[in-house]
Amino acid sequence: MKTHFKIYVRNETDQWHPNIRRAAGHGIFRAYLFDALRPGYLNETTPSYQLWPLYTTPYSDDAANTVEFRLQYAEPPQPIYVYAWRLDRMPASNFHDCGKDDIPEELSYAVYLTRLVEFYAVNVPLRIPDGFTLPKLTYNFSPSHLFKPEFNHASWKITFRRGDKECFRKTRPRDPNVHDQGLEELEKWAIAHCTRHGLDAVEIHLS
Secondary structure, three states: OOEEEEEEEOOOOOOOOHHHHOOOOEEEEEEEEEEEEOEOOOOOOOOOEEEEEEEEEEOOOOOOOOOHHHHHHOOOOOOEEEHHHHHHOOOOHHEEEEEEEEEOOOOOOOHHHHHEEEEHHHHHOOOOOOOOOOEEEEEEEEEEHHHOOOOOOOOOEEEEEEEEEEEEEOOOOEEEEEEOOOHEEEEEHHHHHHHHHHEEEEEEEEE
């Protein structure tokens, strides 16, 4: 039986609590194993791949790998399904090709898969997509917000940068783009905006 397994590294930062996101440097990646020769069908028309979780990697960690340990054992990850067309559109830097292979006759597909999952869970070929960087995030609070950074009475400004070029966005807390849910939502939105548009840094200023 022919197989072609690949490892896909997925950015799952948004799925974690803000405190964990900060501890991980605003980047959390989970690696999955899938067989590129075996898409299945969850509905009648669109093929999907079944992905088996391997390991979870923070963008930054301490010397004792405290954050990675916390991520790995926070909850037992379960296999997921992703539409084939979504994976096909992902950049090559998100994948590690494990190569094509023929399963020996004495092994079932399930046993072979289990052995691969166990192998790559400890023999890690790719943790973070090659070339991936997160924007530098800094804060500039006025004294009244150092201990109470809510936005229902504040105005704020976000400064985005790409290299030496600056782009200013000035808005108020009821901006629908950030849903008026406080510093955590603003922080999450700002980083996502930087990543989506290839920006290098963002500064959040409250006044």
